[in-house]
Amino acid sequence: MGLHLYDTASRAVRPFHPKTPGEVGIYLCGATVQGSPHIGHLRSSIAVDILRRWLERSGQRVTLIRNVTDIDDKILAKAADAGQPWWAWAHRYEREFSEAYAALNVRPPTYEPRATGHITEMVELMESLVDRGHAYPGDPGNVWFDVRSWSDYGELTHQRPENLVSEEDGVEPPADKRDPLDFALWKAPKGGEPETAAWPTPYGRGRPGWHLECSAMARKYLGESFDIHAGGIDLRFPHHENEQAQSRAAGWGFAGHWFHNAWVTVSGEKMSKSLGNSLIVGEVLREADPVLLRYALSAVHYRSTLEYTPGVSLIEAGAAWERITGFVSRAIQIDDGAAGPVADVALPEGFASAMNDDVNVSAALAVVHETVRAGNSALAAGAAATQEALAARGMLDVLGLDPLDPHWAAASGSDASRAALDVLVRAVLDERARARAEKDWARADALRDRLAEAGVLVEDGADGARWSLR
RNA sequence: CGUGCUGUGGCCGAGUGGUCGAGGCGCCGGUCUGCAAAACCGGAGACGCGGGUUCGAGUCCCGCCAGUACGUCCA
Numbered sequence: 331m332g333l334h335l336y337d338t339a340s341r342a343v344r345p346f347h348p349k350t351p352g353e354v355g356i357y358l359c360g361a362t363v364q365g366s367p368h369i370g371h372l373r374s375s376i377a378v379d380i381l382r383r384w385l386e387r388s389g390q391r392v393t394l395i396r397n398v399t400d401i402d403d404k405i406l407a408k409a410a411d412a413g414q415p416w417w418a419w420a421h422r423y424e425r426e427f428s429e430a431y432a433a434l435n436v437r438p439p440t441y442e443p444r445a446t447g448h449i450t451e452m453v454e455l456m457e458s459l460v461d462r463g464h465a466y467p468g469d470p471g472n473v474w475f476d477v478r479s480w481s482d483y484g485e486l487t488h489q490r491p492e493n494l495v496s497e498e499d500g501v502e503p504p505a506d507k508r509d510p511l512d513f514a515l516w517k518a519p520k521g522g523e524p525e526t527a528a529w530p531t532p533y534g535r536g537r538p539g540w541h542l543e544c545s546a547m548a549r550k551y552l553g554e555s556f557d558i559h560a561g562g563i564d565l566r567f568p569h570h571e572n573e574q575a576q577s578r579a580a581g582w583g584f585a586g587h588w589f590h591n592a593w594v595t596v597s598g599e600k601m602s603k604s605l606g607n608s609l610i611v612g613e614v615l616r617e618a619d620p621v622l623l624r625y626a627l628s629a630v631h632y633r634s635t636l637e638y639t640p641g642v643s644l645i646e647a648g649a650a651w652e653r654i655t656g657f658v659s660r661a662i663q664i665d666d667g668a669a670g671p672v673a674d675v676a677l678p679e680g681f682a683s684a685m686n687d688d689v690n691v692s693a694a695l696a697v698v699h700e701t702v703r704a705g706n707s708a709l710a711a712g713a714a715a716t717q718e719a720l721a722a723r724g725m726l727d728v729l730g731l732d733p734l735d736p737h738w739a740a741a742s743g744s745d746a747s748r749a750a751l752d753v754l755v756r757a758v759l760d761e762r763a764r765a766r767a768e769k770d771w772a773r774a775d776a777l778r779d780r781l782a783e784a785g786v787l788v789e790d791g792a793d794g795a796r797w798s799l800r
Numbered sequence: 801c802g803u804g805c806u807g808u809g810g811c812c813g814a815g816u817g818g819u820c821g822a823g824g825c826g827c828c829g830g831u832c833u834g835c836a837a838a839a840c841c842g843g844a845g846a847c848g849c850g851g852g853u854u855c856g857a858g859u860c861c862c863g864c865c866a867g868u869a870c871g872u873c874c875a
Contacts, residue, residue, distance in 0.1 A: 341804095494803090563869075564875055595868080642812080692814050700823075
């Protein structure tokens with residue numbers, strides 16, 4: 331069975347076939363860099379990272395475009411409140427996002443375009459839409475998309491325009507807007523907004539509306555039609571609906587598959603600033619190992635709501651992770667072939683079919699754990715577990731979680747410090763071995779406790795003691 | 801109100817209509833061990849409620865309850 335993916339537009343799991351065999355284009359709505367990334371933002375990028383890794387593992391060449399929205403109302407407002415240039419504000423948080431992605435081993439996209447770098451492409455699209463009769467200029471600087479002119483409007487989220495008319499918002503729509511449903515392609519500067527946040531267009535100076543950038547950039551880098559458009563489920567409407575409407579109204583095919591990930595909840599509620607329950611990545615990582623956060627954010631199927639319980643989710647991830655890394659390191663001890671490259675290792679059938687079934691990571695992880703158990707059984711029986719270790723690592727690599735991935739290995743210290751520590755710990759363990767030989771259990775236990783206080787975990791085995799940091 | 805989603809053991813979470821159901825955490829017992837840890841073996845424990853379709857439903861349909869997302873310049 332080849333890869334099947336759920337498609338939001340058709341509300342069904344469909345076979346995935348790239349438009350060009352062997353090559354996959356993915357557009358991911360990245361961050362609006364108005365604030366620090368929280369773990370919900372990261373879930374989206376991890377879900378796509380896993381999809382991308384699996385596609386590549388399956389022999390596809392993937393072009394992944396993840397944009398940065400570096401101009402919008404909130405960025406302007408927050409920067410103004412803080413007395414900073416909007417571009418400085420945006421870039422500060424763009425860097426925070428980049429650091430968060432890197433910390434969680436999210437591989438960089440093929441390209442990461444910024445909205446402000448694509449004004450020309452946006453203006454071209456806008457002109458095309460006006461020419462085709464699907465958009466109209468309003469007050470100077472304002473350009474609106476004419477929703478009623480596009481009969482397929484609502485096809486992505488299966489809504490009828492007549493049901494979309496908001497009830498009583500109390501807010502009067504702008505006078506130059508012909509229909510309340512129309513959305514902005516271009517916005518005239520509001521009072522007090524800086525000159526640097528406006529660009530000239532045939533319709534007056536202004537700045538991009540929220541949706542236009544993604545249509546323009548997706549076309550520039552992936553073409554008029556491309557394979558997968560990804561993003562958080564809350565972007566379906568209005569953002570993606572509008573993107574699709576304006577792109578298709580311009581005559582483009584746009585996305586073949588819509589890949590939307592569910593959100594992260596804390597205590598059953600979506601993270602949001604107003605609830606004050608946002609878990610900022612930087613703060614979580616201050617006391618948590620990034621690999622555990624990645625594990626926790628990966629383990630649940632991407633379309634299921636992920637219930638994140640502080641103090642529980644990471645501990646559970648930690649238990650699973652220790653089990654996996656413990657097995658891998660034991661397997662390597664018996665045969666360092668288990669530390670070999672995994673790029674071409676054959677993966678278990680069950681894993682492949684789980685991944686092909688709409689990227690079912692939960693089911694795939696079950697295969698990983700079964701493999702680990704089989705490997706541990708082999709080790710317990712005195713055999714080597716090289717094949718099991720390589721298979722487990724190969725599967726984990728698809729999830730970005732190979733324990734020997736240099737990204738994670740680097741976090742555990744340099745080789746030199748590691749070697750120095752090993753000499754010191756060995757000295758204590760040798761002393762403890764002598765005490766044990768003399769059946770001086772009190773002394774042996776005291777030495778073990780000393781090491782434990784320093785964070786060194788000692789485990790006795792048939793062929794001596796092993797130590798690890800915890 | 802409209803468009804959706806979710807409800808599976810103490811917790812997190814898979815699940816194709818058909819031997820009542822994966823995996824992880826936790827718990828209980830056992831093996832190993834000076835003890836511990838790890839590992840392995842075994843065990844207890846669940847399909848929101850009510851109807852319907854079917855020979856047979858966690859799995860399809862309807863209703864209800866509960867929670868939740870989005871509904872135009874607001875991830």
